[in-house]
Amino acid sequence: MTFANQQTGAKIEALKDINFTLKKGELLSVLGPSGCGKTTLLNMVAGFITPTSGQIAVGDRLIDGPGADRGMVFQQGALFEWLTVAKNVDFGLRMQGVSEAESRDQVEKWLATVGLQGFADTPTYQLSGGMQQRVALARCLVNDPDVILMDEPLGALDALTREKMQSLVLELWKKTGKTIIIITHSVEEALLLGERLFVMAPRPGRIHKEYQLPFAEWGLKRSLRDIKLEPEFSSVREEILTMIWNMEEEIMGGA
Amino acid sequence: MVLDWLSDNRALVAAVIILCLVGSFFASIFYGLKQTRLREKDQVFGDPERTVGGWFWAVCGVSTLLLVWFYFSWGSARAFFPQAANELCQVAKLHEAVSPVTSSLAIESRYSKSKTLLVRNSRQLDELQARLPVNVFSAADAARVTLVMQNTQQLISMMATPDFVDQKTIAEIQAIKAGYAAITNELANPKSGWTASAEALAQPSWGITEPEIPMLPVSAKGAMYDALARDAAAISKDYLKIRNLAPSAKALIAETKAMIAALKKSPSTDDGDPQIVKERADYMKAVDRIFKRIDDGKIFPAVVMAEMQVAVQTMLDQAERSKGSLGIVKMLFFPAGDIVKSRTQCTEQGPGRWLPKPTDVVATFFALANPDVENGGGYKGTTLLWWKWLPISDVVSFVIPDALIDLLPGDYGRLNDDGRFEPNYKDWMLALAQGDVYLGAIPMLDGHIWDSLFRVLVAMFFGVLLGVPLGIYMGVSRFCKSFFDPMIELYRPVPPLAWAPLILTIFGIQDDGKIFLLFMVAFAIMVISARTGASGAQLSKIRASHSLGASDRQILRYVILPNALPEIMTGIRISIGVCWGTLVAAEMLAGTTGVGFIENVARTVSDYELIWVTILIMGSLGLMFDLMMRWVIGRLIPWRGKG
Numbered sequence: 001m002t003f004a005n006q007q008t009g010a011k012i013e014a015l016k017d018i019n020f021t022l023k024k025g026e027l028l029s030v031l032g033p034s035g036c037g038k039t040t041l042l043n044m045v046a047g048f049i050t051p052t053s054g055q056i057a058v059g060d061r062l063i064d065g066p067g068a069d070r071g072m073v074f075q076q077g078a079l080f081e082w083l084t085v086a087k088n089v090d091f092g093l094r095m096q097g098v099s100e101a102e103s104r105d106q107v108e109k110w111l112a113t114v115g116l117q118g119f120a121d122t123p124t125y126q127l128s129g130g131m132q133q134r135v136a137l138a139r140c141l142v143n144d145p146d147v148i149l150m151d152e153p154l155g156a157l158d159a160l161t162r163e164k165m166q167s168l169v170l171e172l173w174k175k176t177g178k179t180i181i182i183i184t185h186s187v188e189e190a191l192l193l194g195e196r197l198f199v200m201a202p203r204p205g206r207i208h209k210e211y212q213l214p215f216a217e218w219g220l221k222r223s224l225r226d227i228k229l230e231p232e233f234s235s236v237r238e239e240i241l242t243m244i245w246n247m248e249e250e251i252m253g254g255a
Numbered sequence: 256m257v258l259d260w261l262s263d264n265r266a267l268v269a270a271v272i273i274l275c276l277v278g279s280f281f282a283s284i285f286y287g288l289k290q291t292r293l294r295e296k297d298q299v300f301g302d303p304e305r306t307v308g309g310w311f312w313a314v315c316g317v318s319t320l321l322l323v324w325f326y327f328s329w330g331s332a333r334a335f336f337p338q339a340a341n342e343l344c345q346v347a348k349l350h351e352a353v354s355p356v357t358s359s360l361a362i363e364s365r366y367s368k369s370k371t372l373l374v375r376n377s378r379q380l381d382e383l384q385a386r387l388p389v390n391v392f393s394a395a396d397a398a399r400v401t402l403v404m405q406n407t408q409q410l411i412s413m414m415a416t417p418d419f420v421d422q423k424t425i426a427e428i429q430a431i432k433a434g435y436a437a438i439t440n441e442l443a444n445p446k447s448g449w450t451a452s453a454e455a456l457a458q459p460s461w462g463i464t465e466p467e468i469p470m471l472p473v474s475a476k477g478a479m480y481d482a483l484a485r486d487a488a489a490i491s492k493d494y495l496k497i498r499n500l501a502p503s504a505k506a507l508i509a510e511t512k513a514m515i516a517a518l519k520k521s522p523s524t525d526d527g528d529p530q531i532v533k534e535r536a537d538y539m540k541a542v543d544r545i546f547k548r549i550d551d552g553k554i555f556p557a558v559v560m561a562e563m564q565v566a567v568q569t570m571l572d573q574a575e576r577s578k579g580s581l582g583i584v585k586m587l588f589f590p591a592g593d594i595v596k597s598r599t600q601c602t603e604q605g606p607g608r609w610l611p612k613p614t615d616v617v618a619t620f621f622a623l624a625n626p627d628v629e630n631g632g633g634y635k636g637t638t639l640l641w642w643k644w645l646p647i648s649d650v651v652s653f654v655i656p657d658a659l660i661d662l663l664p665g666d667y668g669r670l671n672d673d674g675r676f677e678p679n680y681k682d683w684m685l686a687l688a689q690g691d692v693y694l695g696a697i698p699m700l701d702g703h704i705w706d707s708l709f710r711v712l713v714a715m716f717f718g719v720l721l722g723v724p725l726g727i728y729m730g731v732s733r734f735c736k737s738f739f740d741p742m743i744e745l746y747r748p749v750p751p752l753a754w755a756p757l758i759l760t761i762f763g764i765q766d767d768g769k770i771f772l773l774f775m776v777a778f779a780i781m782v783i784s785a786r787t788g789a790s791g792a793q794l795s796k797i798r799a800s801h802s803l804g805a806s807d808r809q810i811l812r813y814v815i816l817p818n819a820l821p822e823i824m825t826g827i828r829i830s831i832g833v834c835w836g837t838l839v840a841a842e843m844l845a846g847t848t849g850v851g852f853i854e855n856v857a858r859t860v861s862d863y864e865l866i867w868v869t870i871l872i873m874g875s876l877g878l879m880f881d882l883m884m885r886w887v888i889g890r891l892i893p894w895r896g897k898g
Contacts, residue, residue: 048798068804078795081894082817092803095813125894136799143803 037205718777730789784826788819
């Protein structure tokens with residue numbers, strides 16, 4: 001697959017020569033310096049942007065616009081603040097005409113899974129950032145999408161909440177067996193939440209290096225803090241950090 | 256009954272209210288300070304929490320407002336000194352009685368009338384003389400005209416010379432002086448026995464009937480001023496008869512008069528050139544006008560008048576002093592104005608006139624609010640706010656247009672062969688649509704307030720109904736935005752009142768025109784606010800709903816609309832306010848009902864009480880609307896500012 005994104009006016013190649021295939025149930029994290037086209041890549045997969053050239057397919061179906069088969073989780077939750085938690089979660093089902101009675105069990109199940117039992121009737125504006133993100137996850141999962149796209153889902157959370165949420169994401173991944181793509185700017189997070197990891201380079205956006213990592217698998221059994229202390233983890237982290245640093249310097253020098 | 260009693264005892268009612276207000280004013284300050292001391296440490300300066308609550312300060316503010324209103328409307332004067340206005344009226348009578356004299360002397364003005372007459376006429380004579388048209392008059396006539404002017408000037412000089420004033424005139428002036436001295440004396444040492452007449456005591460008290468202040472004196476002091484005012488009026492009459500014309504002046508006047516008459520009559524040239532004839536006539540008219548101003552003999556030497564002027568001044572000063580406690584009351588309780596007598600009535604001049612007393616406003620309001628239109632209630636044959644039986648057929652005929660019946664299948668009935676008309680079902684339907692079928696009646700609000708309210712509500716209803724969808728579509732569709740934007744932006748900035756004449760001409764002065772005008776206002780505001788709300792939806796929310804499988808229509812209904820709700824509610828709040836403003840103006844332009852109509856009529860007859868009643872009605876209705884909207888907004892969009 002190859003994409004180039006055409007901005008209005010000047011033609012900027014946001015992404016170039018990107019080719020990859022994900023297996024079902026694979027967990028991919030995408031890492032890169034800011035402006036390397038991570039979010040553009042995700043928006044194309046979600047169908048919000050159409051690539052100028054190239055194709056994206058889920059299974060054997062080509063993507064031509066957003067759809068319920070690709071759930072998306074945004075950095076700031078993007079919840080509907082005029083609805084309660086339950087109404088947010090069953091939004092997708094309601095839109096597809098599922099009756100409230102039918103969706104109620106689903107909603108309860110997913111709220112329990114993300115750790116929000118008893119919050120069904122709480123207005124979302126009363127929730128903390130971490131809880132809002134949990135609602136966003138539940139809202140996405142209740143729709144049973146084939147692929148889950150996460151655009152820096154934990155970026156706005158504090159360190160403690162973030163760690164908890166990382167475990168939750170791994171847990172959900174295992175439980176549901178969904179294919180997940182996570183965009184992140186945190187190297188640690190990318191390592192922990194990526195079976196596969198793409199390090200992207202900017203101008204034009206492209207995949208610079210690809211890793212296959214064991215940490216996500218480990219994370220299902222061990223505490224994430226332990227994993228971070230492993231020498232293997234540290235060495236990969238340092239390698240990637242250096243790589244990104246070099247990229248940044250290249251940009252600065254070239255500018 | 257109770258209302259009548261309250262209305263007749265306004266002064267007493269006001270006194271009680273004022274005392275209560277003073278009490279609540281101080282009590283609220285006391286309580287407020289105590290509360291402030293208790294809370295002071297809780298919040299830092301600038302914390303919005305510091306403004307929460309504080310009803311006691313609202314009580315304090317309202318009390319202050321009402322007290323200021325009572326004070327400046329002279330309501331407190333009437334409450335505690337109900338006779339003061341009547342007494343001031345008697346004093347005003349004295350002032351009115353001497354006014355012919357004071358206006359001719361250097362009292363309350365810089366120069367005496369003699370001085371003004373002398374200077375102005377001498378100057379005009381000089382000017383006239385300088386532009387004597389030589390070609391119009393023959394040499395002889397020109398000499399005579401010059402002589403006339405010289406005589407006039409001489410007359411002025413003679414009158415202004417003290418030696419020239421004859422003894423008779425001096426004696427007359429002395430008599431006037433003595434008359435004033437007598438009044439001064441009476442004021443300084445009033446004889447006892449001044450009393451109010453029974454007729455005077457039977458007068459309605461201050462502020463109850465249309466000529467606001469009772470004319471006849473109701474107190475001993477007033478009776479004295481009243482009697483002395485009559486004396487002063489007689490003296491003024493004598494004064495106006497005095498002429499400063501000595502025998503020699505009379506001779507000069509007679510001679511000059513004859514010369515003017517001759518000059519006016521005989522034109523020197525017989526060719527009758529109309530231009531010359533006219534110029535000559537104009538010039539002679541000007542000469543004659545000045546002469547006639549002088550031959551009255553109203554110019555007096557300053558020395559001759561000096562003593563009299565002192566006497567008048569002394570009397571006026573004494574009149575002021577003799578007011579005694581009344582003077583203090585006047586100073587303290589009648590701020591920024593006075594009671595003035597003119598012709599047949601005493602009136603309040605100043606805030607007492609244009610700022611009606613609160614109790615009067617309430618009384619006027621209750622008179623208006625009385626639903627018994629036949630017996631003086633309501634206004635111009637319509638109640639203020641009441642109810643009536645509204646035939647349902649009227650509603651039906653309003654809702655169903657006649658043309659709709661035309662679309663029904665079949666034909667209307669025809670005359671049958673017997674020459675009779677048998678209506679078929681379509682005729683019945685038409686009768687229904689035209690409101691000719693009696694369907695019973697429902698109770699419905701009625702009156703001026705309801706009429707105004709109805710216009711605003713109907714206009715708002717249609718404004719929201721049409722404006723919100725259009726605004727939302729303009730927020731999401733390029734076609735809608737670009738197609739409608741020029742139209743709306745072109746008409747929106749035009750003030751509604753500029754549209755009014757046009758709209759009222761097209762739709763007529765009934766409700767339709769006003770409603771349409773208000774609709775235009777509400778529509779534009781609703782479109783703008785709905786559009787802002789719709790285009791302000793966060794992109795990530797829209798994308799999230801796409802990803803959740805919502806269709807475009809569902810996103811519009813379930814995401815964009817609720818997201819725009821805060822803006823829409825703000826729009827409604829603003830447009831209700833603007834609609835009120837426009838409505839009153841529209842009702843002032845045309846119509847026979849509505850709050851604005853009442854104010855318009857009240858304005859033409861200077862009924863200040865009524866004007867204030869309408870202002871207060873509009874203010875309270877606006878306040879009510881806004882409180883309601885705030886409550887609705889709080890209930891409907893609790894997430895506002897928290898998303």
